[in-house]
Amino acid sequence: MxxxxxxxxxxxxxxxxxxxxxxxxxxxxxxxxxxxxxxxxxxxxxxxxxxxxxxxxxxxxxxxxxxxxxxxxxxxxxxxxxxxxxxxxxxxxxxxxxxxxxxxxxxxxxxxxxxxxxxxxxxxxxxxxxxxxxxxxxxSRKTGDNPLQLLSRREREILQLVAEGHSSAEIGELLFLSPKTVDSYRSRLMGKLGLADVTALVKFAIRHGVIPLD
CATH class of the missing domain: 3.40.50.2300 (Response regulator)
Structure with a gap:
């Protein structure tokens, strides 16, 4: 193509x-x-x-x-x-x-x-x-407690998939969850991390090595 x-x-x-x-x-x-x-x-x-x-x-x-x-x-x-x-x-x-x-x-x-x-x-x-x-x-940034420790395994999985650009439907199909459940997990993990939107989530994922830099 x-x-x-x-x-x-x-x-x-x-x-x-x-x-x-x-x-x-x-x-x-x-x-x-x-x-x-x-x-x-x-x-x-x-x-x-x-x-x-x-x-x-x-x-x-x-x-x-x-x-x-x-x-x-x-x-x-x-x-x-x-x-x-x-x-x-x-x-x-x-x-x-x-x-x-x-x-x-x-x-x-x-x-x-x-x-x-x-x-x-x-x-x-x-x-x-x-x-x-x-x-x-x-x-060069000062490091503190790892905020990823606040998340469950499933929340960390969804954090990475969202940061990689996958939709709720795609994530749900991969993890055998409904899109609504995926949205609930995403809202919960963003609340735990104090992230306002998906853009902030992507930047967080880059800073903390959840997704690669290249």
């Missing part, structure tokens, strides 16, 4: 070069590109790609805000951030905005291809350099 892609970056040379790299893969197809964040929202709505590759610094609307608006609109595409910014704060902001992948622009072509395939398959992807930076950031 071919994965359709829209590239959003204000540098035409990068858009063209990245498009050529992706076009070499038999399962990838670049169906459109844009150099403006706000215009890209209309383009994505029109083309309905499987994956959108976004830069952060763009005129009109920055990439993180584009990702956030795509998430709020219910767009079915998966977002990969490809940026010069590599700080953990940007990574966490991107995740909060709904991005499923984050790489530096200096990443190898093979990493970008892998990221596109990973997010299309429902997984998260952090490039090697990003994963290392985030890991160092988390390692």
């Amino acid at each position: 071919t994965i359709s892609i829209v590239i959003v970056d204000d540098h035409a040379i990068l858009r063209e070069g990245l498009g050529q790299v992706l076009a070499q893969q038999p399962d990838l197809e670049v169906v459109g590109s844009s150099g403006d964040g706000r215009q890209s929202l209309k383009l994505v709505a029109q083309l309905r790609p499987d994956v959108v590759i976004l830069d952060i610094s763009m005129p009109g609307l920055n990439g993180i805000e584009v990702a956030r608006q795509l998430q709020e609109s219910g767009a079915a595409c998966a977002v990969v951030i490809l940026s010069m910014h590599a700080s953990p704060e940007y990574v966490f902001q991107a995740i909060e905005a709904g991005a499923r992948g984050y790489l530096q622009k200096e990443s190898a072509a093979s990493d970008i291809v892998e990221a596109v395939r990973a997010v299309r398959a429902g997984r998260r992807y952090l490039g090697p350099g990003i994963a290392e930076l985030v890991a160092e950031h988390l390692a």
Whole structure:
């Protein structure tokens, strides 16, 4: 199955070069590109790609805000951030905005291809350099009692599955529970951990090693 892609970056040379790299893969197809964040929202709505590759610094609307608006609109595409910014704060902001992948622009072509395939398959992807930076950031944080100890085995299982992006129906089928029961477990564990929403749950899961960084 071919994965359709829209590239959003204000540098035409990068858009063209990245498009050529992706076009070499038999399962990838670049169906459109844009150099403006706000215009890209209309383009994505029109083309309905499987994956959108976004830069952060763009005129009109920055990439993180584009990702956030795509998430709020219910767009079915998966977002990969490809940026010069590599700080953990940007990574966490991107995740909060709904991005499923984050790489530096200096990443190898093979990493970008892998990221596109990973997010299309429902997984998260952090490039090697990003994963290392985030890991160092988390390692420098003061550690205390492990909050995961507050959770039951079933709650920890559901925490991981939710953080990986699975729906309540998918989790229920995997664990032989009704979606309503899964929702109850999710609400309970979020209450125990003091998490307000699923975005906070994902960030918690990354910080505490529940899901991998790459």
